[in-house]
Amino acid sequence: MNSSGGKGSMSTASSSAAWKAVDSVPDQFPAGLRVLVVDDDPTCLIILEKMLRTCSYEVTKCNRAETALATLRENKNGFDIVISDVHMPDMDGFKLLEHIGLEMDLPVIMMSADDGKHVVMKGVTHGACDYLIKPVRMEALKNIWQHVIRKRKNGWKDLEQSGSVEEGDRQQKQSEDAEYSSSANEGNWKSSKKRKDDDDETEDRDDTSTLKKPRVVWSVELHQQFVAAVNQLGIDKAVPKKILELMNVPGLTRENVASHLQKYRLYLRRLSGVSPHANNLNNSFMNPQDETFGPLSSVNGLDLQALAAGGQLPAQCLATLQAAALGRSTAKSSIPMPLVDQRNIFSFENPKLRFGEGQQQLMNNNKQVNLLHGIPTTMEPKQLTTSQSIGNINMQVASHGVQSSQNNSSLINMQVAPHGVQSSQNNSALMQMGQPQFAHAPRLPLSVGQPIISNGVAANVSTQNGIRENIRAPGYNPVPQTSSMLNFPMNHASELPGNSFPLGSTPGMSGCISKGTFQEDFNSEIKGSVGFMPSYDIFNDLNQHKPQSWELQNVGMTFDDSRHSNSLQGNLDLSQSVLVQQGFSSGQMSGQNRNAALVSKAMLSAGDSTEPGNPLNASQHLNSLPVDNTIRVKTESVADVTDNLFIDHFGQEDLMSALLKQQQGIAPAENEFDFDGYSLDNIQQDQINGIIRTDE
């Protein structure tokens, strides 16, 4: 790729600053718009580049999707819009789309010589903001800036209304006390506190200094409030207005609730589809977990803890889940991680990061792990499919429709309230998050079907790519169709042994491990390895996950941990709003998840065949990671993970050791889900799941 020739370095701060505020568009706008073009056809690429330059845009071209993702990750705010071809050899354009949506939340325009209705529709469902038919003409390119503005505008609106925290604030959220109350908002908003009062959009924007559009961040608490409200009203009668009233959160709008509800509903549907169990866990999320966990044979507390995606899973839920899981003890073994084939957008931070695979793919998936977190962004079923097969982490974990706005692809199906996560796509990321995490799977089809098995993150990461690793964490419900099997090289361990995640089999469950525990534990270790998020990149092969999508903002998803912290950071860029990968990062997955995640990571990396053996271990570790349930959706962490993942495949060895350590200390998920969204402590699975995005 050549960097944009025009202004020199990409991400010109000035231009970004210029666009920060929607209403203060600089005069020369849209000149200087920073575009990333991805197309494997060199002829088209060069023509597009020239056309865009002629429009006075800053152009960077890529002929490979993975490169594009890597570039995007490296320069989080370096681009304003992405134009991508649909048919590419290394990764399906839609998967890339999901990843980007999840991780970076940038507007993406799809292109193709194909003008068939179904393809265009696919673009729509995956969240593309436009679709161009080749040959592309100049006129079509001249107006692409509108998408940037539009997105920003929408984001700002959300920001104002809900006081969503921007990426930067995410960290605050991590502390999981990100209450959404007004005071909290202020607290959370580093910069925009005062904005809210003034309701001054502009100021807000400036403060937040982020180009990305802010979204409502569904922190664990907020989500819990939401769930409580829904339960109180009865899922059938729960209408946004009433929910909003019950929740009584200042700054939250009916629209926020409505979209969140939608995702939640999808998630639930998914959960019920996955596991017959009724939710009896307290949180509505929990219930799903049960079900999902069902197969997870031994959803030992670990998983549950981990699952407690984003802290959503209260301890008791975990217990319940675990019990359920144990009761089930069905052979999870083949929990095919239905890792969200779709892009499981694991919003979880974890998921993505966890996959130490550093594979981009994983990351992709991770992204998708948006699952569980908070606001499942556009929960499009598609989204769930982890584009990266990695995402197939059947993170049983809350299969929230982790679809974070837009790219919820491979949502780690966190068992927790499967919000639309999986939608059709392979929610592989079934993160068995104890909590129904709304996986905001922004299009991250986290195929993480990893059921966040409490025990071993049996993340059945079924990456679509065929790596159907059923990471079966004990107790993980095999995530439905983990179509996106994570390519975890770890496919071996199909069954995570009891508590220890048979990560061996479960490929890279590491995706979604709830960050809760992960974070801590993994951080150190997983860093490299787990980084599911990044590992989603591993899915390069898998093509599915949107790596990095794990920016799971899912709070809590353990990505906060070590692993993610590093890599997550990178990914955190994902939808800032979206709690990334909800819960995936929950380190909850006591170690197991992590393992899973790692595994997934590994698997993901498998694409690169990274440490194949290791992943398993990693997964193990993941599982054992004491899921703190502080799934902090750390975008940052996710980002870190991503980076880590990518880069190095996560030193599997490191991961492994980390995991092993984790295992020992599988701390009971403290349920302090950090997630801002859903701290899937059990995100380990998620992570793995995240990684295992199911391909579509």
Next chain:
Amino acid sequence: MRRQLAIMRQSLFDQGYLDEQFIELEELQDDANPNFVEEVVTLYFRDSARLILNIQQALERKPFDFNKLDGYMHQFKGSSSSIGANKVKAESTLFREYCRSANAEGCLRAFQQLKKEYATLRKKLEAYFQLARQTGPLETASRPK
């Protein structure tokens, strides 16, 4: 010579070898990139030769993998349309239809035809650019009638 060039150019349009997309390319040419069109076209022929070869090889393996063939052709078509290679594009569309209906015979025939058109276009454009280089910068592009 300019006139000669203009006539040659016009005939390419009139005969359907090129379409408006070519004009788009011409419009992109400027002082900074005075040979932009030629560069792109050269790149196209180089890259598409590879695709043609792939298709050729795929057609030598029986039974035909129509999906794969369709995939290659899709790429080829995309490329060709981006430079305005009209006839070539039409042949690729035909080929794809045969693929979709799993018509092996049709595919072979269409491919032969496509190769012919491709070779013809190449020759014509080579001649055109050669003349253009001799003539100097091209005048404003004019749309074909």
